[in-house]
Amino acid sequence: MSVDIRPADAAPGRPSRQALSALLYRRGRLRLAGLLTAPAAWLILVYIAALSALLITALWTVDTFTGKVSTTWTLDNLIQVTTDPVYQTIALRTLRIAVLVTVVDMVLALPIAFFIAKVASPRWRGVLVVAILMPLWASYLVKAYAWRNVLAEGGLLEWLGISSPGYSEAAVVIALSYIWLPYMILPIHAGFERVPDSLLEASSDLGAKPLATLRLVILPILVPSIIAGTIFTFALTLGDYITAQIVGGTTQMLGTVVYANVGAANNLPLASAVALIPIAVIMAYLLIVRRTGALNNL
């Protein structure tokens, strides 16, 4: 609707400022433009520009003599990354770790978030949320090394007489599940907060046992929050290279390949090509989420 609301007469005081306010009030688009220009410029610069740079670099090569990036266009890097069995194995392993971490975090986060949002007393709720956030304040490296001390050969687990996974893919999954867990709990907790108690009571009132309430009421309402959480854990795991090195031993992930190619191998174009894989996977994931209509209820 374009109802034109004008003040009958401008109040005395600061006529020019009022005129500007009135103009912005009447012209919604102008107001929107004023609000969004700066953030949009930032977004374009950081996101789009960085992504394009990545894509372009992936199409260049490295001069084998000088070790300098030469700007000759080629698809070699992309072809190598997608067809070479070594890269395929690493990509699949990274994907598998990301899926496992996401599933483990989801299974852990749902009951924890439920307890915080719906069972704990209001006083405990605040304490628990802080407890969930606390690990985020500690350095990522400290947490990774702590897990190495627990999981590695001769570590805490073995010392306790429990068989340990040692430096392995399993160790990477365990450590990353721990490190990313808050990123799954927080959105799901926020989602639970948005489910009023009366909905759960209504479900029970109408004859639903707790599991039916979970399946028919809680989970459908939580789907967007769970997806938000999985995007965090999935994307963060796909890009990880530090934990993989610290607790994974020789376990290579896409991140470690990128790291090696940027550093030791000095092959920036190949690193860019490898880095495109997680981006493609995340985009595919978002597309699937959209397709299934899981976000339609937002």
Place this chain on the structure above:
Amino acid sequence: MTSAAMPQTSRRKTAPAGPAIRLVGLSKRFGETTAVDSVDLEIRSGEFFSMLGPSGSGKTTVLRLIAGFELPTAGVIELDGKDVSARAPFERDVNTVFQDYALFPHMSLIENVAYGLRVRGVAKAVRRQRAAEALEQVQLGSFLDRRPSQLSGGQRQRVALARALVVRPKVLLLDEPLGALDLKLRQQMQVELKELQQELGITFIFVTHDQEEALTMSDRIGVFNKGRIEQVGTPEEIYERPNGPFVANFVGTSNIFPGTLGRSLYGRDDRFSVRPERIQLRPLPPEGPGTGIALTVTALVYLGHATQVRGTLPDGTTAVALIPVTAGRGGEFAVGQPAVLSWNRQDVVWLPPAS
């Protein structure tokens, strides 16, 4: 509303004559607060029972105890003669219409209404059919696939009603269901609810803080005050013979006269009350009050159907009289002027001494 979709009426009518619900010594404490304080109550099968009381008097808590959302601190809840005090809500044959309606936001109207049948394992075609009929019954038959967010407050309320009734509970609990509606819609829903209840023969327990609503709709009323029941009775009993100053004051405004006046007029030392519309008021004749009590008018309030005259007796007691518009006498009184108050002996209700 018609009862086409709910043909179980006859079965209800032949239900056992025992109480549908019996509360024995029911108490609920939340930490320091005692929300419900040893309530004893019997609600008959098929009756429209209202719980009336000011905000915070424990009505909602009693309803939630009956539904099973809260467990009692002490006491027993019997449904149809069976002790259900420790049972979960899904094991109790009662349903609730929530104050905020509590419709499932991710489901269409028909899915909302079919929910109770779905969790009971009713086949999809059957439950959709019955849900559609129930929505038809509350005049929402053309909105089956809408989301609750697309409805007005009154429409949501009807969906909540249909959703609770489609599973055919023995008792329907309603917590201030009309509280969020505007006056016009509210009055219309009062009539419809009452008609629906009479058609279905289901026991309704209706929570309200609106005394007019309780008086017009109920078979019986329980008046709540500070977690206790002050009085249980028919609307006439509650209105005409309040058993104490709280009920007299809460259910309609009432005049409460002190024991000293009781002694001088009737030789009885108790307080008594007289309803404002039972009081006759005339301007002070020049020869003195004669057979009445003198009062000074302090305020005139025009109510549309009547004029309310407030005044003070010589001993400081305030009194209220209601002069119907048909009597056309509101103009005879003016603030600051004296008038004479009188009533018939049979309109006096003696109040027991306040504890």
